[in-house]
Amino acid sequence: MNHIIATEKLNLFYNDFHALKDINMKMRANTVTALIGPSGCGKSTYLRLFNRMNDLIDGVKITGDVRVEGKDIYEKNTDVVDLRRKVGMVFQKPNPFPKTIFENVAYGLRVNGINDNGFIKDKVEQSLVQSALWDEVKDKMNKSAFELSGGQQQRLCIARALAIEPSIILMDEPASALDPISTAKIEELIYELKQNYTIVIVTHNMQQAARVSDHTAFFYLGELIEYGETKEIFTNPKDKKTQNYITGRFG
Amino acid sequence: MKYFIKKLTEKFIEGALFLSSTVTTLTIILIVFFLFREGFSLFKHSPVEDGFVIAVNKGNPVDKITGPQIMDIFDQEITNWEKVGGANDSIILFRIDNISDYYTEAQLGDSFQYVPQLISRLIDSIPGMVAFIPATYAVDGFKGRVIELPNVSMKKFFTEKEWYPTAQPAAQMGVLALIMGTLWVSLGAILLALPLGLATAIYMAEIANEKTRRVLKPLIELLAGIPSVVYGFFGLVIIVPLIQKVFELPVGETGLAGSIILAIMALPTIITISEDALRTTPRAMKEASLALGANKWQTISRVTVPYAASGISAAAILGMGRAIGETMAVLMVTGNAAVMPHTLLEPVRTIPATIAAELGEATQGGLHFKALFALGCILFIITMVVNLTVEYISSKRKLTKR
Numbered sequence: 001m002n003h004i005i006a007t008e009k010l011n012l013f014y015n016d017f018h019a020l021k022d023i024n025m026k027m028r029a030n031t032v033t034a035l036i037g038p039s040g041c042g043k044s045t046y047l048r049l050f051n052r053m054n055d056l057i058d059g060v061k062i063t064g065d066v067r068v069e070g071k072d073i074y075e076k077n078t079d080v081v082d083l084r085r086k087v088g089m090v091f092q093k094p095n096p097f098p099k100t101i102f103e104n105v106a107y108g109l110r111v112n113g114i115n116d117n118g119f120i121k122d123k124v125e126q127s128l129v130q131s132a133l134w135d136e137v138k139d140k141m142n143k144s145a146f147e148l149s150g151g152q153q154q155r156l157c158i159a160r161a162l163a164i165e166p167s168i169i170l171m172d173e174p175a176s177a178l179d180p181i182s183t184a185k186i187e188e189l190i191y192e193l194k195q196n197y198t199i200v201i202v203t204h205n206m207q208q209a210a211r212v213s214d215h216t217a218f219f220y221l222g223e224l225i226e227y228g229e230t231k232e233i234f235t236n237p238k239d240k241k242t243q244n245y246i247t248g249r250f251g
Numbered sequence: 252m253k254y255f256i257k258k259l260t261e262k263f264i265e266g267a268l269f270l271s272s273t274v275t276t277l278t279i280i281l282i283v284f285f286l287f288r289e290g291f292s293l294f295k296h297s298p299v300e301d302g303f304v305i306a307v308n309k310g311n312p313v314d315k316i317t318g319p320q321i322m323d324i325f326d327q328e329i330t331n332w333e334k335v336g337g338a339n340d341s342i343i344l345f346r347i348d349n350i351s352d353y354y355t356e357a358q359l360g361d362s363f364q365y366v367p368q369l370i371s372r373l374i375d376s377i378p379g380m381v382a383f384i385p386a387t388y389a390v391d392g393f394k395g396r397v398i399e400l401p402n403v404s405m406k407k408f409f410t411e412k413e414w415y416p417t418a419q420p421a422a423q424m425g426v427l428a429l430i431m432g433t434l435w436v437s438l439g440a441i442l443l444a445l446p447l448g449l450a451t452a453i454y455m456a457e458i459a460n461e462k463t464r465r466v467l468k469p470l471i472e473l474l475a476g477i478p479s480v481v482y483g484f485f486g487l488v489i490i491v492p493l494i495q496k497v498f499e500l501p502v503g504e505t506g507l508a509g510s511i512i513l514a515i516m517a518l519p520t521i522i523t524i525s526e527d528a529l530r531t532t533p534r535a536m537k538e539a540s541l542a543l544g545a546n547k548w549q550t551i552s553r554v555t556v557p558y559a560a561s562g563i564s565a566a567a568i569l570g571m572g573r574a575i576g577e578t579m580a581v582l583m584v585t586g587n588a589a590v591m592p593h594t595l596l597e598p599v600r601t602i603p604a605t606i607a608a609e610l611g612e613a614t615q616g617g618l619h620f621k622a623l624f625a626l627g628c629i630l631f632i633i634t635m636v637v638n639l640t641v642e643y644i645s646s647k648r649k650l651t652k653r
Contacts, residue, residue: 051542081544089542095535098558108543
């Protein structure tokens with residue numbers, strides 16, 4: 001089996017707090033995996049392992065293996081910049097840069113040393129087309145990204161992540177700050193992107209997890225309680241806690 | 252009853268608050284009003300000091316002499332009446348001290364009681380004479396003619412470079428050299444302080460760990476609390492000799508010394524405000540940059556600093572504002588020569604330093620006094636423009652950044 005992401009006996013500590021406990025999980029390429037669970041269960045922390053975003057927080061300690069495309073990304077000589085090129089990320093709130101729409105998408109290319117303007121232009125257009133934003137912004141590429149609506153900004157952030165051609169996209173509650181229509185557009189987009197990318201999405205929205213994902217993992221208090229096919233988890237959960245959570249008894 | 256007392260207390264507090272704000276506002280308005288009234292009255296004043304007049308022979312056809320002309324006459328740059336529109340006759344100067352050239356002490360009287368008449372007679376008898384004498388001498392029975400000089404002109408005030416406010420017989424009030432001195436020193440200060448301050452702010456906001464920051468921040472704030480005279484002393488003892496040695500100058504008291512001291516003094520303002528601005532950059536935005544494979548420096552230079560740009564410019568302008576108004580330290584290290592600066596390695600003189608140095612010597616309400624107030628007005632306007640610019644920049648920031 002081709003597992004693009006795998007963690008083995010993974011433990012994560014914030015100083016003394018044991019945030020992730022012995023997580024063993026494998027994800028296949030070109031699938032969508034949803035991470036669900038109540039607030040503080042460690043699902044966002046788990047997501048941020050794969051592009052080493054947790055490095056930015058003081059006092060984080062990690063034991064165990066995190067493999068992306070077969071390589072242990074917490075090895076000493078890992079090139080984090082290179083890793084983050086491969087593993088894109090979309091955040092909870094739309095967070096475009098205070099730059100033009102064009103420069104937002106071009107940013108990833110530029111910081112990775114690409115200066116060929118023709119190439120950048122093509123890539124920006126391609127990414128915006130992919131994120132279903134092109135038609136809405138093609139006439140205002142030089143306007144500030146802040147002029148877009150929240151939903152448009154989030155799709156811009158997706159385009160920005162796509163521009164550097166990652167193989168994996170991490171999404172941290174990408175639709176939680178958006179209205180239902182924008183949310184539907186993002187979900188549609190996730191469905192489209194699955195053809196070419198492996199997507200890991202953290203969500204609080206049960207229906208969303210059920211709609212967009214192939215596999216679902218339920219986290220509770222830093223433990224992986226249950227992981228399996230989304231259909232299976234939602235129709236026939238094996239663990240009582242999972243059942244209670246997805247039926248809305250807590251969380 | 253209880254309700255009534257509660258209501259009354261509320262009203263009372265409200266009233267007290269209203270009163271204090273009114274008093275504050277009124278005080279500020281009064282100060283500004285006073286400053287401008289005194290300052291502008293300079294332009295209703297002739298450049299001859301109060302209590303003195305310029306007098307000539309009655310037969311002299313000249314009836315208009317400007318301040319600079321009278322100065323040239325008394326400096327013997329102009330020696331013929333023809334140059335100022337009179338007859339071809341050489342000019343004979345008369346200052347009160349010259350009286351002994353013409354009369355003996357016995358003639359002047361025991362308590363010099365005959366001086367006024369004698370001067371009057373003297374002016375009457377010598378057609379080419381011009382006299383600078385006390386106004387009390389030129390009263391009833393005075394045989395000479397008093398010449399009124401045109402008032403100090405606002406245009407000349409701003410465009411002339413000569414600052415001799417106590418020159419006699421006519422003061423020379425050109426503030427251009429002082430304005431330029433102020434701007435040069437402040438600009439030099441900002442050019443030195445901004446890179447250093449910004450670098451420190453970036454270090455504190457983005458790189459330093461919490462521990463370092465906790466030590467560094469109070470230290471920098473301490474810098475803001477040191478009295479300026481101490482800075483001046485430090486400048487005089489350390490920086491001035493250093494500049495003299497490094498640039499091999501005859502004197503080390505230069506604009507550069509002022510700039511360096513002002514830069515040090517402006518640093519706390521620049522650092523704290525830009526650090527705050529840098530910290531407003533949302534964490535998510537920096538994370539987004541890092542997640543796209545940007546390294547720390549790329550993130551700082553392409554995301555954090557541009558996001559904080561308006562805050563940083565506000566910091567720079569406020570720092571400059573502080574530099575423009577600073578008096579004591581500058582007074583101590585810049586050498587205070589009221590000449591047009593050509594490089595920062597010459598002594599210069601700033602507006603606040605001028606006011607501080609000269610106000611003690613100026614007679615209250617006199618010409619010099621008014622000129623210093625006019626300088627105060629200029630300073631006020633400059634700092635107001637600076638503050639309005641900051642307001643404008645920060646209001647713009649609020650509009651563009653959600």
